[in-house]
Amino acid sequence: MAGRSFQHLLSFLVLLLLCAKPGLGKVTGCIERERQALLHFRRGLVDRYGLLSSWGDDNRDCCQWRGVQCSNQSGHIIMLHLPAPPNEDYSQDVIYQSLRGEISPSLLELDHLTHLDLSYNDFEGRHIPPFLGSLSRMQYLNLSHANFAQTVPTQLGNLSNLLSLDLSDNYLLNSGNLEWLSRLSSLRHLDLSSVNLSEAIHWSQAINKLPSLIHLDLQHCYLPPIPPLTIPSLSHGNSSVPLVFLDLSGNYLTSSIYPWLLNFSTTLLHLDLSFNGLNGSIPEYAFGNMSSLEYLDLHSSELDDEIPDTIGDMGSLAYLDISENQLWGSIPDTVGKMVLLSHLDLSLNQLQGSIPDTVGNMVSLKKLSLSENHLQGTQLQSFNIDSYKGNPALCGLPLLKKCFEDKIKQDSPTHxxxxxxxxxxxxxxxxxxxxxxxxxxxxxxxxxxxxxxxxxxxxxxxxxxxxxxxxxxxxxxxxxxxxxxxx
The missing domain is CATH 1.20.5 (Single alpha-helices involved in coiled-coils or other helix-helix interfaces)
Incomplete structure (x- = not known):
């Protein structure tokens, strides 16, 4: 009896060691139920370019199919990565080898799916399936440039684990209410570029409710202006959103956007407000406290006042573009304090006076454009003629026009x-x-x-x-x- 007990104990220990051996519990092959779901999904698509040719009975293991990734532990499908690749036969216009058709509800069988990318395919103006909001484990969803239309389903707000959502460049897509976004508490990356948000009146309040958001791209969304505040020091919602990247270019925003931007004054690195209707001046309180800002684009935004002296307080700026406005007055000497600036574009304004000597202190400056203004005097000779053209009163190299002092010196008897x-x-x-x-x-x-x-x-x-x-x-x-x- 003692010997038999010892054999049983030894067998148990050997079995325990085998189970603890790395890789022993690794699952090979996909789950049949999920395999059938993928085949059903494929039947709803038109695969003109044979992108899904590996999906079939010749290869029973769906984890080896193109665009499919399974968990090493459970064998469940966790990723479906099927962005349309570009067609290499077209050298100029980029044409994509797109799948066509509709998204089958069979994807609901992939209840462990965390990553879905169907970007650059062509779903022919269909609506985004509301059932995608039931894939509760989803962390990454990319449906950009996929020819979806109609209204964004509010069911996407049920994806509470979502980290990244990209619906950009679906030009027939719209969303009249962004309140569904407020339920995406884990969202870090949001791109709704070119989605029609003209009726999303309270879009800024919805953004304020995303406590993890870092990257926000809402360019060309027909965004309406934020309702103005009477006290500039207030901010809409007193948000603690840690935004780093913010692109609001190509909308209908006005100067009422400035107080809202104060919510992100300590975190923003990239800010693009170009092609808006900001009007008036650049408020001193708007950007002066953005100590971390590295990129600021305000070109073509209908600004029509002087450049404030406080612009030099943005010591971290590397890129500044306020061209194509109606700015007047002189260039403030404080621009020379932005020693990290490598790109400065003040062209196509109505600036007057001379170029400040402090510009020579900007040792990092690689691109300078002051063209099409009313500047006068001399300029830095370290930039080419394109930087200064369209200023009739500017003279000296690299321009062909000689300065008055040079002419006097040249024509004088002593000379x-x-x-x-x-x-x-x-x-x-x-x-x-x-x-x-x-x-x-x-x-x-x-x-x-x-x-x-x-x-x-x-x-x-x-x-x-x-x-x-x-x-x-x-x-x-x-x-x-x-x-x-x-x-």
């Missing part, structure tokens, strides 16, 4: 006398060098022949040999010519 003296000096040294060269060359040869008898004898003997050789050559050639003429 002419100095030039004449310099020219005469140059002529004198030329003649001196020619004379010295003649003296050295002539006497170097002739002096040697006069003083050395053997060299003189050899020299004249050499000349006689040359004379005899030339005579013989000429005589022979003349004889040949006479014979050829006689024949």
């Amino acid at each position: 002419n006398i100095e030039d004449k003296i310099q020219q005469d000096g140059n002529d004198m040294w030329f003649y001196v060098s020619v004379a010295l060269g003649f003296i050295v060359g002539f006497w170097g040869v002739c002096g040697t022949l006069l003083l050395n008898n053997s060299w003189r004898y050899a020299y004249f003997q050499f000349l006689n040999k040359i004379k005899d050789w030339l005579y013989v050559i000429i005589a022979i050639n003349m004889a040949r010519l006479q014979r050829s003429l006689q024949s």
Whole structure:
């Protein structure tokens, strides 16, 4: 009995060691129920380019199919990554090898799915299936540029584990109410670019309810203006959203956006408000406290006031574009404090006065555009002519127009006398060098022949040999010519 008990104990220990061995519990092959779901999903699509050719009975393991990834532990499908690849046959216009058709509800069988990417396919103006909101484990959803239309289903707000949502470039898609976003408490990346949000009046309040949001792209969304506040120090919702990237370009926003931006003054690195109707001046409180901001684009935003001195307080800026507005007045000297700035574009405004000397302190500046203004005086010569064109009163290199001071200096008698003296000096040294060269060359040869008898004898003997050789050559050639003429 004792021996049998010992054998049982030993067998149990061996089994325990085998189970603890790494990789022993690894599941191979996919789950049949999920495999059938994928096949059903494929039947709803038109695969013109054979992207799903690996999906079939020839390969029973669906975890090996293109775009499919399974969990090593459970075998469940966790990723369906099927963005349409670009067609390499087209060199200029990018054409994608898109799947067409509709998304089958069979995807609901993939209840462990965390990643779904169907971007750049063509779903022919269909609506986004509301049942996608039931895939509760979803963390990454990309349906961008996929020709979806109609209204974004509010059921997407049920994806409480979602980290990234991209519905951009579905030009027929709209959403009249963004309140469903407030339930996505884990969302870090949101891109709704080119989705029609013209009726989303309270869009800013919905954004304020996303406590984890870092990246927000709402360009060309027809966003309506935020209702204005009477006290600039207030912010809509007092949000603690840690936004780092914010693109609101190409909308209908006005200056009422500035107080809302204060919510992100300590976190923003990238801010694009171009192609809006901001109007008026740039408030000192709007950007002066954005100590971390590295990228600011305000071009084509209908700004029509002076550039505030506080613009120099944004010491972290590397990119600043406020071109194509109606800004007037002079360029403030404080721009020179932005020593990290590598791109500065103030073109197509109505700026006057001279270019501040402090611009020379901007050691990182690689791109400067001050063209099409009313600037005057001289400019930095370290940039090309395109940086300054369209300023009739600017002068000096690299421009062709000379400055008044240079003309006076050039036309003054003193300047002419100095030039004449310099020219005469140059002529004198030329003649001196020619004379010295003649003296050295002539006497170097002739002096040697006069003083050395053997060299003189050899020299004249050499000349006689040359004379005899030339005579013989000429005589022979003349004889040949006479014979050829006689024949």
